[in-house]
Structure formats: structure tokens, C-alpha cells
Amino acid sequence: MAKQGKLGRGVAIVGAGMSKFGAFNDKISRDLFVEAFQDMKASVDKGFDPNDIQCLYVSAFSPELFEMQAHLAPIMANAVGLVHKPATRIEGACASGALAMRQGMMAIASGLCDMVLIGGVEKMSNLATEQVQDTLAAAGDTAYEAPTGFTFPGLYAALATAHMARYGTKVEDFMRIAIKNHNNGALNPKGQFNQSIRQIMDARKKKCAEKGQYCIDYKVEMDFLNDAAANPVVAWPLRLFDCSPITDGAACLLLVAEEIARDFTDKPIHIIGSGQASDYPQHEREDMTTIKAVRLAAQEAYEMAGVKPADIQVTEVHDCFTSAEILAMEDLGYFKPGTAVRAVEEGVTARDGAKPINTSGGLKSKGHPVGATGLAQTMEIFKQLRGEAGGRQLPGKNLRLGLTHSVGATGATSAIHIYERR
Amino acid sequence: MEQKTLITSTNFNVFLAQKRLMASKCRKCGALFLPPRAICPTCWESELEWVELSGKGKLAAFTCISITPTWMAAAGYGRNNPYCSGIIQTTEGPKIACRIEGVDARDPESIKIGTLVEVDIRERTQGDKKIPYLAFKVA
Numbered sequence A: 001m002a003k004q005g006k007l008g009r010g011v012a013i014v015g016a017g018m019s020k021f022g023a024f025n026d027k028i029s030r031d032l033f034v035e036a037f038q039d040m041k042a043s044v045d046k047g048f049d050p051n052d053i054q055c056l057y058v059s060a061f062s063p064e065l066f067e068m069q070a071h072l073a074p075i076m077a078n079a080v081g082l083v084h085k086p087a088t089r090i091e092g093a094c095a096s097g098a099l100a101m102r103q104g105m106m107a108i109a110s111g112l113c114d115m116v117l118i119g120g121v122e123k124m125s126n127l128a129t130e131q132v133q134d135t136l137a138a139a140g141d142t143a144y145e146a147p148t149g150f151t152f153p154g155l156y157a158a159l160a161t162a163h164m165a166r167y168g169t170k171v172e173d174f175m176r177i178a179i180k181n182h183n184n185g186a187l188n189p190k191g192q193f194n195q196s197i198r199q200i201m202d203a204r205k206k207k208c209a210e211k212g213q214y215c216i217d218y219k220v221e222m223d224f225l226n227d228a229a230a231n232p233v234v235a236w237p238l239r240l241f242d243c244s245p246i247t248d249g250a251a252c253l254l255l256v257a258e259e260i261a262r263d264f265t266d267k268p269i270h271i272i273g274s275g276q277a278s279d280y281p282q283h284e285r286e287d288m289t290t291i292k293a294v295r296l297a298a299q300e301a302y303e304m305a306g307v308k309p310a311d312i313q314v315t316e317v318h319d320c321f322t323s324a325e326i327l328a329m330e331d332l333g334y335f336k337p338g339t340a341v342r343a344v345e346e347g348v349t350a351r352d353g354a355k356p357i358n359t360s361g362g363l364k365s366k367g368h369p370v371g372a373t374g375l376a377q378t379m380e381i382f383k384q385l386r387g388e389a390g391g392r393q394l395p396g397k398n399l400r401l402g403l404t405h406s407v408g409a410t411g412a413t414s415a416i417h418i419y420e421r422r
Numbered sequence B: 001m002e003q004k005t006l007i008t009s010t011n012f013n014v015f016l017a018q019k020r021l022m023a024s025k026c027r028k029c030g031a032l033f034l035p036p037r038a039i040c041p042t043c044w045e046s047e048l049e050w051v052e053l054s055g056k057g058k059l060a061a062f063t064c065i066s067i068t069p070t071w072m073a074a075a076g077y078g079r080n081n082p083y084c085s086g087i088i089q090t091t092e093g094p095k096i097a098c099r100i101e102g103v104d105a106r107d108p109e110s111i112k113i114g115t116l117v118e119v120d121i122r123e124r125t126q127g128d129k130k131i132p133y134l135a136f137k138v139a
């Protein structure tokens, strides 16, 4: 029963686009999806005929609860003018986008299709924060976890306490991730925050001063993040600035068979590795300082691609919470367990470091419209490998290999993809 | 009676209402499962039986939650009144999510992983229903 672990034929990305991420009370899912589709369409260098799209995979986590809209795929297809094309919704909580892309890859690798549209969307901001907690908790185990009061941030907070107890990780280690990702996100005009923590902190100080109120004289970002009024606890040890925001947004990718990729662009990005695995709900796991499904999915992707963790030059990881980024770096094999926080402190994962992570700003700063997130991660790698990431473009001309890490809930669904510019 | 009770999460909660923490056990390999499973994933044995646990364990992970789901907010929890949820490793081995009682959720740094705990099944009121929930308290 050994699996072959190879694609039947190669798959390349020739277009990638996203809507602006944020909170938009004048837009519903389909409006965001159209915006992302238009942006993707404009990104295909030599153009393409949308009639040639043979099917769509639409990723969305919970439009049922967020918008009272189920059966999203045909509605999205219709919205972008593809009404009669086969359209299939894919759901894997926060990993939905990565799973939809994997399904699209398989449709092409099997020979069934030559061109596939992948589109992800989530419209989250209609609900109050507590209702969003209810909805996100549905991605956990509602039989055994949710009835004990666990929220989604709460589950990641519990992972954080296990990591702290085993490795001596500190709350400041989590805060450093937020600072780094906001620094990157300040250079991403499509992101929700588009501001560094220093900018947010200075704006707050200025507002206080204008109102003639007493304001704390934050010297450095860490002073601000340690201020319980500015950065309140959500689920200890995680505070507001450890959590990705509630976001509306969409992202689209255009996938084609490798042999026709150059009809659309001279710079296709090839998907050379793909891995997916499932895991127990968090509370049943033997070790809570690592996510086994991520390790298994990563191993599958590395083997398919024939590359090692050290070869990867640019990475987007699923930092729904700052503690998640620490686990991701260790589970991907970038750093030994317990040592990733030191690498962050030394700037290794910063944009000018040796192992840049979340150049887009990550979920933390760019925003986390659940169903769109995985595709927006891929879009960042697509842009970076093609040298099109604008103000946040990584220095050095020879970027060749990138990776995306997506997890649903606390990793019960995990998917890893590796990309190559040839 | 236990032998004939189907291994389901509904029945786990029926036992919980009787203040009993029940796991399932594989008759072939002896493996113990909490939450209870109906199938042993090692030997695919489907003849599993209910067994009652000692109710003793230690804290494996926890959090003190300030931004709550709606139903916990309705019960009076929130920013000014956080609560502690955690994961317990039972003395018998398996882990499970639960509420942690007998700790100060306003002072999370006082709560230590590895703390010995014992089962303390409680109930909450929802409308006119009483719903049991699994909790452990500091032993």
C-alpha cells in the first residue's frame, strides 16, 4: 500500500490576486470574491480567457454561521461569470484554502483539467466578537472541548502554556512575533493593519495627547505590548496583539498544467511539493508542544519536492496566534524544538534575516479571513518568487524556493506546499 | 449495565450527570480511551467496555479566558471575571479538556502545569436544563 507520492503531471500557478483585507460593512462574500478574481485576472501577464477555466474549488470555513449562506461554490462561480462550470466548496477550517489548492492540483495532475480557478473567501465582521468566538470554536471538538469553555484563542493559549512549561518560552517571545509581523505588514497595502506596532503605539499616544489625557510614555514596542490597557488579555498568555484579527477578504489563484504555463506568463510558479495530514483534537494529543500532522504533511511535501527545510528561502506560516508561529517554525524543521524563539530574537526570521517568515505580515497583521487565508499565503510566495512584492520584496535576486504552512483549528487539518521558480 | 451502554459521547455525558468519569477500554489490547472511543485504532477491536477512572490526574496545559463565547458571557464571565479551562492528563494516561476549579484565573502565573488535580464534575443551567460539565479541582 505504499503511495507513489508524485503528481501525474506538473502544476503551475500563473495568476494570484486578493481583495483588500479588513472589515467592510458594505461587502458580502461575493463582492470580496469578485474583487479577488479581478486582481488575479490582472496578474496574468499574457492574459487568459476565463471561458477556459474548467472548474473551481471554493474554500470557505463557515459562511453558514457568519452570513447564513451555505452552498457557496455556485454562487461564487456565478458572481465571476462562470455559472455553469463545476464548482465545489472545500472546508478544512483555517486550512480550507490550502486544501482547495490541493484539490485543484489533483484535478490538473490527474489530466481531468488544464485550467482551474481556486478562490477562497470569508466574511466575518457581521458578528459580535463573542459570536465569532462561538463560530471559531466550532472548528475545535464541540463534543469535548467547547463545552469546557475552550475558545479558539484558548486552545492556542493552552499550547502556549505547554511550550512555556517545557522550554521556558516567555510571553515576550510571543510579542516579538507580533512586532516582526506588523513590521512586515506595514509594507503590505492590502493588509488589514498595514501599520507597525510602533506606528499603532505612536498613534495612540498622539490621540491621548490631543484629548489632553494622561498617556503612558511607551519607549519601545514591548512597553506598549506589556500594558494591559493597550493590549488586554484574550486568553492568557495570549493578548489582543497575539491574535489575528476578525477579517473580511478573498483571494484567488489560477492553476494550469505545467506544459501550457508559459502561454500565460514567462514566470510561472511551480507547485513541487504538497502534503496533508490530520490529527487528534488538541486535548487528546500526547505532546502539546508540537503538531504531529504538520510534521507528517511537511515530510510528505519535502519528499515530493526533493528539498530540505534548509533549502526554503521564503515562508508563510499560519500565525493565527503568535504561539502558532513558534510551533510552525519548529514543526517545519527550521529550528530544533525550543530554539525558534531565540532565532526570532536574533532577527533570523525578519525580512532581512537568513530565514524570513511571513513577509506579508502574516495572519496577524495582514488579517485572517479564514477561507481565504491559505490562498493569500500562496499569493505572497508567488509575488516574492517573481520579485513583485513591492516594498516588502526580499533582497537578493536568486529567490527560487518558497513554502506555505496552513493549519485548521490547532492542526487537526494540516497542509504544507512547496513552490519553485525555474 | 455498563457493558450494554453504547460507547457514545451522549452516554459519556449521561455518566457525567451521575458524577462518574468514564473511559472506554479495549478488551483485546487493554488500551484506555478518554474521550471514549467505540473502536480501538490499534487492533480495530470494536468490543470495548466502559471503565470508571480514578478521577486523579495532573494539569498538562491551561488558559485563563477573558474573551468568552456567548454562553459563558451569559453566565457572567468576561474581561473582569475570567475562567480557567485546561487539559488534564489522568493518572491512567489519557488526556481530556475540562474546566479547572480552585485556581485564581485572575492570576494565571500562579497556576502551574503539573499541579495534581482531582475530578469535580459540575453542572451549569441553560434555560430550564441542567448540563453537566467536566471539571477538575486542585487536589
Ligand SMILES: [Zn+2]
Pocket (backbone or CB within 6 Å): B026, B027, B028, B029, B030, B031, B040, B041, B042, B043, B044, B045
Ligand atoms: Zn486494542
